[in-house]
Amino acid sequence: MTDVYHRFKQLERSRLEDYFQKIExxxxxxxxxxxxxxxxxxxxxxxxxxxxxEEVLDIIKREYQTELTLKEVSDRLFLNTVYLGQIIKKETGATFAELLNRKRIKMAQQLLVTGDYGIEEICFRVGYTNIGYFYKIFKRFCG
Structure with a gap:
C-alpha cells in the first residue's frame, strides 16, 4: 500500500495512517x-x-519494448506534444520518460528474477539500446 501512495503522491498521509490502523x-x-x-x-x-x-499509459504498457517518444505518441493521439507532456506530468506526477523508464525497469527486474538472460539481453528486451544508459536508469530506480 505504501507503493500505491508513492505512485499517487497527492494522497494525504493521514489516509495511509488510517489504513495502517485498520490493518492492525x-x-x-x-x-x-x-x-x-x-x-x-x-x-x-x-x-x-x-x-x-489513460491512452498514453496503455501505449507504454503495450509497447515499452519499442522506441517510444512523447512526440510519436502525441502524433498518434493527434495532440500537441507540449500539452500532452503537461497533462501527463500534472495527473501522474511524472514525465513521459519517467513513466516509460519505470515500466522498462519493472520488466527488467522481472526478467532478472524469472529468466535466464544476461544483463545485455535484458537491456535490449525491455527497449533500451544503450547498456550504459540502462545501468544508469536501473541504478536510479533500484539503488
Missing part, C-alpha cells in the same frame, strides 16, 4: 483483504486519469 485491528485474513480492497477502490475512485493519459 484486523483479526483475520478475510477482514484484512476486505479492508485492503475497500481502500484500493477508494483510492481508485479519487484518482481517475483523463482519457488521454
Amino acid at each position: 485491528s484486523s483479526q483475520d485474513l478475510q477482514t484484512l483483504l476486505t479492508v485492503t480492497l475497500s481502500h484500493l477502490l477508494d483510492i481508485r475512485e479519487r484518482h481517475q486519469y483523463s482519457h488521454h493519459v
Whole structure:
C-alpha cells in the first residue's frame, strides 16, 4: 500500500495512517483483504486519469519494448506534444520518460528474477539500446 501512495503522491498521509490502523485491528485474513480492497477502490475512485493519459499509459504498457517518444505518441493521439507532456506530468506526477523508464525497469527486474538472460539481453528486451544508459536508469530506480 505504501507503493500505491508513492505512485499517487497527492494522497494525504493521514489516509495511509488510517489504513495502517485498520490493518492492525484486523483479526483475520478475510477482514484484512476486505479492508485492503475497500481502500484500493477508494483510492481508485479519487484518482481517475483523463482519457488521454489513460491512452498514453496503455501505449507504454503495450509497447515499452519499442522506441517510444512523447512526440510519436502525441502524433498518434493527434495532440500537441507540449500539452500532452503537461497533462501527463500534472495527473501522474511524472514525465513521459519517467513513466516509460519505470515500466522498462519493472520488466527488467522481472526478467532478472524469472529468466535466464544476461544483463545485455535484458537491456535490449525491455527497449533500451544503450547498456550504459540502462545501468544508469536501473541504478536510479533500484539503488
